[in-house]
Amino acid sequence: MTHIDRYDYAFDPEGDAWAARVLRRIPPQGSVLELGPGPGAMTRVLLARGYAVTVVENDPEALSALQALGAQCIASDLDGSDWTAALADQQFDVILACDVLEHLRRPDEVLRALNTVLAPTGSLIISVPNIAYAGVVAGLRQGLFDYSDKGQLDRTHVHFFTRRSLERNLLDCGWAPRIWEANRVPLEQSEFAGCWKDLSDAQRSSLRDGWHDFDVYQWMVVATASSNSVAWEGAAARAQVDQLREELQALSLQQKRELASLLEHQKAFSEAKEIIEELQGEVARLHKQTMLFETEVQRLGKLLFDRTWLGHLRRLMGHR
Template identity: 60%
Template sequence: MSTIDRYDYAFDPDGEDWAARLLRRVPSAAGSVLELGPGPGAMTRVLLARGYRVTVVENDPEALKVLQTLDVEVISANLDGADWLNALAGRRFDVVLACDVLEHLRTPEDVLQRLSDCVAPMGRLVISVPNIAYAGVVAAMRHGIFDYSDKGQLDRTHVRFFTKRSLEKVLLECGWSPRMWESNRLPVECSELAWCWNALSGDLRQALLAGWQDFDVYQWMVVVTPSADTPAWELADARSTADKLRDDLQALSVVHQRERASLLEHQKAFSEAKEIIGKLQFEIKELNAEADILRAEKKALDADFASRLAEPQPAVGTWTRRWRRFSGRS
């Protein structure tokens, strides 16, 4: 597998791939970007499509051939040397990307110390590195294995290894202040080291996982700014927080007003319904009173009818004479 094949990949710029998440740390307002070690330019193409002015530093001959076909400024240099920094002397960029780069350098500290001269005021450096404390690597070491391969955690071109803590220590020593961390989590079972993990006993896996929240962090990403800019960044963060709180308050106010209007409508409807129910209850009461009167009258009629039935009835001849007398017949 060639170098360019290892680092040539496609991804959805708007998706959740790691490269897409890294590029989301490039502010839309940024104009200029310095990308270190871009390989054949998978991320570079997205930056160009989004309208950034891009300068790249690369030394792989195959990658350089591809990059030179793009609308970017190409500096052919080894990042472990000083030629590229000399070529950039006096220039500053809104964003510097060092994504999966530091682990390939013999002296990343020297690069980090000098990179602060390349970052514009209120600019940022975005870094990503593999996490050597990944559970798959730990499992492999538990089996006594630390074999390099063409790609992955133990890429044979990796000469430096980092954990979150060790990277933070280097950054602070080199004059950078971490502003935000993000992790790329990959289930161990889906990694190139899955077999090492699965070969451990269940009890040993459980023991390793106990209290280990970051066991599945395959890569760390951190956004850093020069320590000298810390007061300005803290002020900007405070303003950003205040703006967000104002926006949240405005949104809550809109929701409150809408819900209050809805509540008033419900209260009005409830009041009207209560009035209607009251009228209906009064009508029901009147109807019940009328029904009581009718029941009493019916009861009296029933009693009268029963008493009449109990009286002695006249003979048939008497009824006949009464009828003839009534009808005028004799």
């Protein structure tokens, strides 16, 4: 398998694959700048739909495949500056950066440079792996952080992102995140299935409970260029976002604790109810036995009384 073959794949553009969901975020028509498309799995679909596509790619094999597709190609390394010069005076309706930022040494510089080539009403669409995926955490619980040819721990990844860190990067670089979408992958279907299985039930439960995003394998965000007139005002806005997130997390943990307490009380109440029902049944049984005993005592008393008087009468008759 060649270097670019690792990043080539087929998907149904009308289906529910992650690539198809990303493409659905692109407006029906316009110009697209695609960063690091590899051999062009998504480029192929974009061109077939009539978009004008410009790509920035530095792999010679990938460039050959992209040129054959008919895309306008800029042979350049995104970690360099040549590509920005090649795009001078051009603006695009959409910039597509899917699974690219994690491969760059200076993703912040790329994000800042993209502000100059986006049309005023355009959008930036980014997809990145989520290093906070519970499968990665499961591996860390067992001391494992092994790189591989592709996936979360692709050996060519030099940056790792969570939703929060990506959001901060975008804000710092002049972008306003508008829409987030999660690619959720069951742990049992990921490359971390073995690590997940080796955890105890309690460990798996601790990773799932109270953590809504434990199974988010990738994050997608649609962002627009921010300006001095918008509400996202640097550090103040970030501090407010961080505060609200911390408050939400605190409320979530409090709710979790209260729910656990409620469930414990419900369990205790249910057990007490069962004990009360058993005791009530025992009381009823004893009450029934007591009534039977009293009835028997009365019968025996009457019988004894009758025999006593009968003996007395016999003695009287004997004296006569």
